[in-house]
Amino acid sequence: MIPVYICDDEPKISALLEKLIGEQIMMMERDMGPLQVVDNPLALLELQKKGTVPAIYFLDIDFPGYMNGLELAVKLREYDPRGFIVFITAHNDMMFETFRYRLEALDYIVKGDAPAMAQRVNACLESICERLLHEPDGKAAYCSLKLFDSVRHIPLQNILYFEAIGSRHTLVLHMDDEVLEFNSSLNHFEEKLGEAFWRCHRSFLVNWSRISNVMLKENLVEMDNGERCLLSRKAKAEYSSKMSENKTL
């Protein structure tokens, strides 16, 4: 079950949303709940700590007297980096792209007539379900990265390899459909990730489970998406001895 939170200071809107979301969950028999409504950000932040993560949040953009929706979302993300955030707004011209990219917000719902909102709510929940299906379950191993003031959890199975670039501790993390470049050292990750990864070269750390082919002749390691990493002589010897060990066993 995934908890659902609604946070809006207008009772009318939150009541309407509660009704709409409740109906949708019932009708489609979604694995979501309990549905909880609060009217201010601080209460939501408290409530969030009591429930499980990831959760679904429907947030108003403006709370007069409190923080704005962006700040609230940043705080929510600190505790629940994988949660789903949907914004509720009175007007169409909100800065949604900012929310989409900075906070990875899912969508936004414009306050208006009930049928349109119901449709939008349904679309949101549908897309959440779809994302959850593709996401590995909570038991899968994660690699957590601290980037600026936030922490990102990346499922290990999405990671292809790490690559060190230049002399200034720049690391490039290659994932499915994503490349991330930041300051860190390969040794740090080699220690942290342990057995599941292989230091096949001074500047490469590859995910064992994503290797498709170790090309001993060409001194390359091919990943399952066709990308290739270098293979050092030392790692080659290591690999060969490991293989022969496996054969004798």
Next chain:
Amino acid sequence: MILSIRVFMIFLLLMVHSFAIFVIASSLAGERFRWRRYLLFNLVYLVIEWLQIGLSLLVPGLAQFGDDPLWMKVMDAFLIIVLVCVIFSRMYHVAIDKAFAIASLGHFLTYTIIDFLTEAAYFYSPVFDGGYLFVVTTLFVPYILTLAVIGGIAYALRKTEFSKYFSYLFQGRVRTAVTLVICFALIFMKIILDFIFSGATVDFAYGLLCFSLIIIVLFCIQFGAMYAASADKVRAQEETIAQQQAHMELLEELQGEIRAFRHDFTNLISGMALSAQEGDLDAIQEFMQRTSGYFDEKLGNEIKQMEGLTNIEAYPLRSLLSTKLGVMRQKRIHVALEIMNPVTRVKMPTEDLLRCQGILLDNAIEAAAKEEGKIRIVLLQDHGELYIAIANNYDEQPDLGALGKGNYTTKGKGHGTGLSSYRRIVSRCSDCMMRTYLKDGFFVQELRIPVC
């Protein structure tokens, strides 16, 4: 003289040498003097020098009364310069060409000053009976004076922000080459002079010549650098003017659209006035529905863009963005620009930030779908960082793996141009983070830079 005093004096002289070189080099580079780095430098320097002294003592006939053969002088200069180069490029992250220039200039200055002062002291010091006093006047005093002179020069260099002008000498290949050749000549200046005027008596006049040489060289460099800087300034101003013109064009276009809109709107309103007179409520409602989005649709985007642009307080960045927005408009690419908070200075040098931003925007423009191209630009400054996201839709899904490789740009197709230099610039700025990913049919480039 007692051996220990002798060793102590040599040690002291070497310390002065290394300190002077390091101080000059760090103020030329415009970097702070850091004790730990200096101590490391000093240690290696001492080792090198003592090895040389040991060598000349061990091999008989190599040194004739303190006058080393030419090759040893060259080797000495070479080793010191390599050492300074390594220290500055590795620990201060100064580019290698600049580090070389710094090293050779520092070496030249230090040695010339020391030479001059010792010659002068030797020339003026009265003859004493005791050796100690003689040592004090001919070695100790000039070396202490050297420290003072070096301190003065370093202070002047920092005060005049010489390092800023200095870096102008390394913009462009020709300039860098000329600077490096001059520096190379400087290293061997003394050796060349010695070689040419081998018979010249070493006296005060000779020292004065050396000293005036330093001043002339420094003056020339400063002048050259200032000249180069002013040329760059003029070019930058020309660019700014061009970008301002682009901005003006945008404003004029907006004005034209507002005029057209006003014309449209009066027509529409007069139409509605008729229905209102007749009391046709349905027609009015339909009209309202049709026109409520009309304004936003026609002008909303432009106005939003202008609003966003005015939020950028870093002026060069603003003009760059407005120029690129103009290009996008020409190519009929739909742009969503969102800049919520004021954007001020970041830790990255402005030129680098501009180049990064320019490369990302150019790539987005090039890669955006030919039909119904869409680009989203987000700049958000908060919590001590500037967050930039530039997203574009695409016709053909880009290959992220290949994108990371430097040669992706050379594969033709024009896609990803400049990406390798973008990555180089970003990796030069510490604590930056860049992210490239595909999401919902958009190719997204993210860049996060700490704010100073």
